[in-house]
Amino acid sequence: MTYRGFIFDLDGTIYRGERLIPGADRAVAELRRRGLRVVFVTNKPLSSRAEYAAKLTRLGIPTPVEDVISSSFVMARYLHEQEPGTRVYCIGEAPLIEELRQMGIQVVDDPRQARFLVVGFDRTFDYQKLTGAMLAIRAGARFVATNPDRTCPVEDGEIPDCAGMVGAVTGVTGAVPEAVVGKPSPYMVAAALDRLGCPPSQVGIAGDRLETDIAMGAAAGMRTFFVLTGGDRLEQLADDRLPKPDHVVQSVAEIPDLLD
Ligand SMILES: [Mg+2]
Secondary structure (H helix, E strand, O other), X not given: OOOOEEEEEOEOOOEEOOEEOOOHHHHHHHHHHOOOEEEEEEOOXXXXXXXXXXXXXXXXXXXXXXXXXXXXXHXXXXXXXXXXXXXXXXXXXXXXXXXXXXXXXXXXXXXXHOOEEEEOOOOOOOHHHHHHHHHHHHOOOEEEEOOOOOEEEEOOEEEEOHHXXXXXXXXXXXXXXXXXXOOOOHHHHHHHHHHHOOOHHHEEEEEOOHHHHXXXXXXXXXXXXXXXXXXXXHHHHHOOOXXXXXXXXXXXXXXXXXXX
16 A cells, blocks of 8 residues: 555654654654655643654654644634634643634633533543533533543553543433544544545555554554553553554564554
């Protein structure tokens, strides 16, 4: 097949923490040299797209901000498509709120004024925010969430992710999100393909998570590359509930040789 675009997950695929996966810089450079468009996708809404782009550039993969697709950005796109300039009550950290504002969305303090309740990964989540979410839902706000992840890997283990905040809101209100826009959703796929400018049949995707990265690529009709540098292990391929990748590689460094 002829590849015209490639999607890379970040954490566990391109880098782990502050360390580049060996050879990831050369692999991305080689794909770009062959004329492929490359984008990077992440569900993590704790940094801005500019911060991810700066980190990639610092690690030896020069990247413009537009080539980073985060769940915060996809949320902003979703809201903009539903109702340009809409009003939202947001459970989330500053980078998510900033991303919404950049799309012209109003982030309001009074939950009763909100057309949407936006829930993201928020390490400052508290009783007051939960009460706000309840009031927003009671006043008829539509419920949307950034990403489905239960936990987020950190240096010394894991911390609760967006599913914790969504679960709290669901527990109190009985409402479930109408859309969870991060990986593996079709909203994330659409944002990445818009940037790549080619159909999914000409796109490869590399990631360390079968349930998100590989599932998303397989559902969209992309060629999938499962890397063993991150969270999921080789043994998980035996789990029939998880999607099967087209390729299994030790790391992204092997990918250029597989594209011929
Ligand atoms: Mg990952």
